[in-house]
Amino acid sequence: MPITQSAKKAVRGSLRKKAFNDARKRAMKEIIKKIEKLSKTDKAGAMKLLPAAFKIIDKAAQKKVIKKNNAANKKSRLSRLVK
Numbered sequence: 831m832p833i834t835q836s837a838k839k840a841v842r843g844s845l846r847k848k849a850f851n852d853a854r855k856r857a858m859k860e861i862i863k864k865i866e867k868l869s870k871t872d873k874a875g876a877m878k879l880l881p882a883a884f885k886i887i888d889k890a891a892q893k894k895v896i897k898k899n900n901a902a903n904k905k906s907r908l909s910r911l912v913k
Contacts, residue, residue, distance in 0.1 A: 851895045876912045
């Protein structure tokens with residue numbers, strides 16, 4: 831457990847950042863799963879969701895939730911899946 835005041839403050843900050851990062855990662859995983867499921871039945875519908883997915887993935891990479899090569903890999907895999 832943190833003892834000093836600054837350590838306690840750092841723990842609060844890191845918990846807050848973790849909550850934001852977890853929400854961003856969850857949103858990314860949800861839209862990826864939605865596109866993967868939709869691509870099996872409705873390619874056009876999946877194609878319409880692709881820009882939203884790219885935006886979420888890019889935002890996660892920008893905020894360092896995932897690495898930029900991981901983001902590029904996810905985007906490439908999704909676009910290949912939809913086409």
